[in-house]
Amino acid sequence: MERYLSIDEIQHKCSRLSDVYEIDEEKFYQIVEKWAAQDASIEDKILNSFIELLQMVSQEMSDMERTVQLEATCRMGCAFCCYFPIIINEMEAKIMKKAIENFPIERRNRIKNHLSNYYEQYGEKLESLTRLDFNEDKDFKLKYRRSLVPCPLLNTKTNQCMAYEVRPIPCRTYVNYTNPDVCKEKLMPKETVSFEFLYEQYMGALNEFMQFLYEEEGDTTFIQYPDDVYQTDYLASWLRSM
Numbered sequence: 001m002e003r004y005l006s007i008d009e010i011q012h013k014c015s016r017l018s019d020v021y022e023i024d025e026e027k028f029y030q031i032v033e034k035w036a037a038q039d040a041s042i043e044d045k046i047l048n049s050f051i052e053l054l055q056m057v058s059q060e061m062s063d064m065e066r067t068v069q070l071e072a073t074c075r076m077g078c079a080f081c082c083y084f085p086i087i088i089n090e091m092e093a094k095i096m097k098k099a100i101e102n103f104p105i106e107r108r109n110r111i112k113n114h115l116s117n118y119y120e121q122y123g124e125k126l127e128s129l130t131r132l133d134f135n136e137d138k139d140f141k142l143k144y145r146r147s148l149v150p151c152p153l154l155n156t157k158t159n160q161c162m163a164y165e166v167r168p169i170p171c172r173t174y175v176n177y178t179n180p181d182v183c184k185e186k187l188m189p190k191e192t193v194s195f196e197f198l199y200e201q202y203m204g205a206l207n208e209f210m211q212f213l214y215e216e217e218g219d220t221t222f223i224q225y226p227d228d229v230y231q232t233d234y235l236a237s238w239l240r241s242m
């Protein structure tokens with residue numbers, strides 16, 4: 001029978017990380033510097049920087065896991081975490097939507113049809129859920145999770161993310177290292193780990209890039225900079241307009 005790590009073992013490994021692992025912030029800035037120098041449209045520069053920064057977050061997570069010998073037990077097609085509320089800023093939402101618009105036409109249309117059915121099915125529930133104040137209400141996650149409303153990008157037949165490569169930081173950085181049943185059995189499992197602290201390096205580099213485009217190039221195309229950085233909301237609210 002498989003033996004899973006206990007909470008204490010997971011916490012011990014995670015706390016060791018700060019002693020034995022240093023996040024290579026430079027790698028994040030190198031991505032945007034590379035794209036700043038490319039001969040490409042501003043839109044392509046933003047999109048590619050965004051995608052590569054997200055990949056870098058995942059790569060840093062893998063490097064940390066390797067360093068302290070942690071192995072995710074999340075299963076393909078297990079999507080309990082896709083029922084948590086996802087909060088992102090308007091800049092991230094706009095880039096994500098642009099990336100989806102750039103998917104091959106069949107895939108894009110599939111997502112759009114899915115979203116239209118999704119809002120028809122959950123629109124009313126979302127009206128009240130997205131009014132939960134994520135800044136003030138310390139129980140908003142539990143209240144949202146309890147409603148069993150899936151993320152708009154979750155295909156509930158396959159339990160797969162329809163925009164996996166551009167999934168945002170909160171879901172990308174949420175991992176289980178113990179018995180995967182805890183996600184099924186508990187609404188808010190304490191055993192899971194979040195690497196959301198990597199948001200700092202990802203957003204630091206993305207923000208610096210947008211600042212460069214704003215100040216040096218005078219063109220941030222579809223992003224209203226800096227205003228979009230300060231507007232945060234539920235992913236379910238941002239995607240309503242797709």
Ligand code: SF4
Nearest residue numbers: 082151153154161171
């Ligand atoms: S964006 Fe994808 S991975 Fe993230 S919560 Fe939604 S469906 Fe799940």
